[in-house]
Amino acid sequence: MNQVIIIGGGAAGYFTAINAKEKKPELEIVILEKGKEVLQKVKISGGGRCNVTHACFDPKELVEFYPRGGKELLGPFHQFMTGDTFEWFENRGVPLKIEDDNRVFPQANTSQAIIDCFQKEIDTLGIKVLKNHGVNSVSREENKWIVKTKEQIFEADKLVIAAGSSKKVWQLCERIDHTIIAPVPSLFTFNIKDKRLIDLLGTSVPNATVKIRNTKLEASGPLLITHWGMSGPAVLKLSAFGARILADKNYQYNVEVNWLSRPTTKVLNILLNLKKKVPRKTVFLKSPFTEISKRLWERLVVASEIQSTQNWADLNSRQLENLANQLTKGVFNANGRTTFKDEFVTAGGVDLKEVNFKRFESKKHKNLFFVGEVLNIDAVTGGFNFQNAWTGGAICAGALCD
Numbered sequence: 113m114n115q116v117i118i119i120g121g122g123a124a125g126y127f128t129a130i131n132a133k134e135k136k137p138e139l140e141i142v143i144l145e146k147g148k149e150v151l152q153k154v155k156i157s158g159g160g161r162c163n164v165t166h167a168c169f170d171p172k173e174l175v176e177f178y179p180r181g182g183k184e185l186l187g188p189f190h191q192f193m194t195g196d197t198f199e200w201f202e203n204r205g206v207p208l209k210i211e212d213d214n215r216v217f218p219q220a221n222t223s224q225a226i227i228d229c230f231q232k233e234i235d236t237l238g239i240k241v242l243k244n245h246g247v248n249s250v251s252r253e254e255n256k257w258i259v260k261t262k263e264q265i266f267e268a269d270k271l272v273i274a275a276g277s278s279k280k281v282w283q284l285c286e287r288i289d290h291t292i293i294a295p296v297p298s299l300f301t302f303n304i305k306d307k308r309l310i311d312l313l314g315t316s317v318p319n320a321t322v323k324i325r326n327t328k329l330e331a332s333g334p335l336l337i338t339h340w341g342m343s344g345p346a347v348l349k350l351s352a353f354g355a356r357i358l359a360d361k362n363y364q365y366n367v368e369v370n371w372l373s374r375p376t377t378k379v380l381n382i383l384l385n386l387k388k389k390v391p392r393k394t395v396f397l398k399s400p401f402t403e404i405s406k407r408l409w410e411r412l413v414v415a416s417e418i419q420s421t422q423n424w425a426d427l428n429s430r431q432l433e434n435l436a437n438q439l440t441k442g443v444f445n446a447n448g449r450t451t452f453k454d455e456f457v458t459a460g461g462v463d464l465k466e467v468n469f470k471r472f473e474s475k476k477h478k479n480l481f482f483v484g485e486v487l488n489i490d491a492v493t494g495g496f497n498f499q500n501a502w503t504g505g506a507i508c509a510g511a512l513c514d
Contacts, residue, residue, distance in 0.1 A: 114136075114138055114139050114140055114269065115139075115140050115267065115268045115269045115270070116129075116132065116139055116140065116141045116142070116268060116269065116270045116271075116272065116512055117141075117142050117144060117257065117259050117266055117268035117270075117271050117272070118141065118142070118143045118144070118271075118272040118274055119144050119247050119250075119259070119271070119272065119273050119274065119275045119281070119284075120143070120144075120145065120273065120274035120275030120276060120281075120484070120486075121143050121144070121145030121147070121150035121151065121241060121243070122150070122151060122152070122153055122154070122274065122275070122276055122484065122501075123151065123153060123154050123484065123498055123501040123502075123505075124274035124276075124483040124484025124485070124486075124501035124504060124505050125143050125145075125272070125274035125275070125483070125484070125505075126143070126150070126151065126230045126234065126505075127230075127483075127501060127502055127505030127506065127509075128272055128274060128481075128483050128504075128505040128508050128509050128512070129141050129143055129234070129239050129509075130230065130233045130234065130237065130239070130509075131505060131506050131509030131510075132508075132509035132510075132512040132513060133237040133238075133239055134233075134237065134509075135509060135510065135513045136512070136513040137237070139512065139513070141239045141240065142239075142240045142241075142242065142266065142268075143234075143239065143240065143241045143242065144242055144245040144246075144247055144259070144261060144266070145241065145242065145243050145244075145245060146244070146245065146246035146247070146275070147243065147244070148243055148244060149243070150241060150243065151226075151227050151230065153276070154223055154226055154227060154230075154498075155223050155224075155227060156223070157223060157498070158215070158217060158223070158495075160222065160223055161217045161218070161221055161222060161223055162217065162218060162222075162223030162225075162226045162498075163215050163216065163217060163494065163495040163498065164197065164201065164208055164216050164217060164218065164226065164495060164498055165194050165197045165198075165208075165216045165495045165496075165498055165499045165502070166194065166214055166215060166216060166494045166495040166496055166499065167194065167210040167214040167215075167216055168194060168214065169193065169194050169195055171186055171189035171190050171193060172186070174189055174193070174194065174496075174499070175189065177491050177492050177494070177496045178489060178490070178491045178496065178500070179298070179352045179353045179355065179459065179490060179491070179492070180459055180464075180488055180489055180490055181464060181487065181488065181489030181490065181491075181500065184464050184467075184469050184489070185469070185489070185500065185503065187469055187470065188469055188472075188503045188504065188507055189503060191503070191506070191507055192502065192503045192506040192507060193503070194216075194499060196502075196506070197216075197499065197502050198216075200502070200506075201218070201226075201229065204229050204232075204233065205229065206218050206219075206220070206225050206226060206229045207219045213494070214494070215494050215495050216495055242261075242263075244263075245261045245262075245263060246261060246262065246280070247259055247260070247261055247275075247281075247284060248260050248261060248262060249284070249287070250271065250284050250287070250288055251288075252288070252477065255269070256268065256269065257269070257270070257271040257479070257480070259271065269479060270479040270480075270481070270512055271479065271480050271481070272481040272482075272483060272508060272512070273285065273462075273480070273481070273482050273483075273486050274482075274483040274484045274486065274501075274505075275486055276484060276485045276486060277295060277457075277458040277460065277461060277485045277486065279295075281486055282295070282460075282461065282462075282486070285462055285482075285486070288476075288477065288480070289476050289477075290462050290463065290466055290474065290476060291462070291463040291465075291466060292460070292461065292462060292463070293459075293460050293461060293462075293463055293488040294460055295458040295459065295460025295461065296355050296356060296359035296458065296459050296460060297351075297355065297359070297449065297451070297457075297458055297459070298351060298352045298355040298457045298458060298459040298490045299348050299351055299352055299451075299457045299490075299492070299493055300348075300351045300449035300450060300451055301338060301340065301341060301342060301343035301347055301348070301351070301449065301450045302341045302342045302343075302347055302351070302367060302444075302446040302449065303340050303341045303363075303446060303447055303448035303449060303450055304340075304341035304342055304367065304444045304445065304446050304447070305341070305447070306444050306445070307411075307415075308411040308412065308415050308438075308442070308444075309337050309341065309342075309411070309444075312337045312407055312408060312411070313337065313338060313339050314336075314337070314338075315336075315337045315405050315407060315408050316334055316335060316336045316337070316344060317334070317335050317371050317372075317403050317404060317408070318334055318403055319332060319333065319334065319372075319373045319403070320332065320333070320334070320335035320344075320346050320369055320370060320371050320372075320373060321346070321369075321370040321373045322335065322342075322346045322347060322350055322367060322368070322369055322370075323367070323368040323370075324350065324354055324357070324358070324365050324366070324367060324368075325365065325366035325367070325368055325443065326366075327354065327357055327365075329350055329353060329354040329357065330350075331346045331347075331349040331350040331353065332346055332373055333345035333346035333349065334346060335347060335369070335371075337408075340450050341444075341446065341450075342367070342369075342444070345492075345493070345494075348492060348493050349492045351449070352457075352459070352490065352491070352492045352493075353492075355459040355490075356459065358449075363446065363447065363448050363449050364446070364447055365446050366443050366444070366445055366446070367443070367444045367445075367446050368441050368442070368443050368444075369441075369442045369443075369444060370439075370440045370441060371403070371404060371408070371412075371439055371440070371442070372401060372403060372404070372439055372440060374440065375440070376436050376437065376440040376441060379436045379439050379440050380432060380433065380436040382400070383427075383432050383435055383436055384432065386400055386424050387424045387425060387427060387432070390424055391423060391424050391425030392423050392424075392425065393423060393424055394420075394421065394422070394423055395413055395418055395422055395423065395424055395427065396410055396413050396414075396418070396419075396420040396421070396422070401439075404439075412435065412438040412439060412442070413435065415434075415438050415442075416431055416434035416435040416437075416438050417431060417434055418431050418434075418435065457485070457490050457491075457497060458485070458490065459488070459490050460488055461485065461486055461487045461488040461489070462482050462486055462487050462488060463488060464487060464488050464489070467482055467487065469507075470507075471507065471508065471510075471511035472504050472507050472508040472511065473508075473511055481508045481511065481512070482504075483501065483504035483505050483508050484500065484501045484504060484505075485497065485500075485501075487504075
């Protein structure tokens with residue numbers, strides 16, 4: 113029972129292979145990678161620095177970052193967690209660092225440090241990696257797994273599918289009786305054409321609250337105006353948690369933005385005070401809120417039907433209310449989405465009900481395992497998708513050694 117085949121030469125596949133071989137050196141492990149190169153997502157993640165994990169050390173808190181899979185990962189996170197990830201890499205000569213936003217990177221500031229670490233372990237342990245080996249079929253014969261690529265036929269006692277979120281791999285899973293939850297994109301930015309945002313590329317606010325109208329979806333955090341609309345952590349979080357709902361709406365929806373994350377009544381009171389305190393100052397010329405840049409302020413003033421020459425004293429109650437509403441519940445029509453950088457993440461994959469998360473093993477077939485994004489697990493941006501790969505890989509590795 114020592115032959116193991118791992119489909120997928122990415123983070124999840126490598127981590128599973130290395131941990132299993134360390135625990136049980138007599139395992140014969142082969143990694144099959146369809147592409148010319150391995151560890152491609154590791155290489156490009158975090159702008160080429162590899163956002164290894166996130167500095168959140170409580171399993172109950174960590175699962176909150178997973179729109180799908182949080183409940184299932186709670187148990188596994190008690191076994192292998194962020195702190196274990198730190199220790200694992202540091203023990204192998206790759207110290208990690210926590211940045212201001214709690215994202216975690218190698219101290220070397222390059223993803224190559226992670227790739228070199230994995231490659232060294234693979235070479236030292238004698239794990240075979242075959243590139244350009246796309247898998248065409250998987251079947252069960254007696255107690256063996258038969259894996260066919262264009263090049264050759266492999267036999268294995270245990271099979272790990274760690275090939276990420278690809279249609280072809282999901283079809284393989286379906287052929288061996290597993291249910292696939294249809295994939296929809298997660299982590300995307302909102303396409304919004306609106307005169308309030310034109311030419312404000314790069315403008316950001318530190319803590320906006322963003323809602324999708326007529327749903328319960330809401331998220332807070334930094335918001336960034338981009339060439340095509342809105343991005344930043346608040347929007348990306350909303351796109352992840354709303355992945356299914358927004359797909360059902362065909363990406364046509366109304367976004368409500370509170371640029372200040374303050375109640376409308378409080379903001380209106382501030383504006384009424386300004387009318388009393390600085391009656392002769394021109395409204396258009398200066399933003400009274402440090403969070404809102406001058407140019408964004410100008411757009412919101414104009415959208416409130418206030419003339420560029422009007423003083424605070426000139427404003428009537430309707431104009432003040434308009435301005436308070438623009439600041440705290442401005443509505444923007446979104447039409448479409450844009451993939452966020454190279455971090456293409458999908459919501460969808462192998463149905464979690466069919467997996468035993470104590471071992472990351474199929475409930476339908478003994479000695480079949482799933483790790484990483486092939487499962488219907490995804491997270492917001494910030495290193496969480498990798499933590500899913502490390503946790504699943506470590507637990508699956510233990511199960512492979514039984």
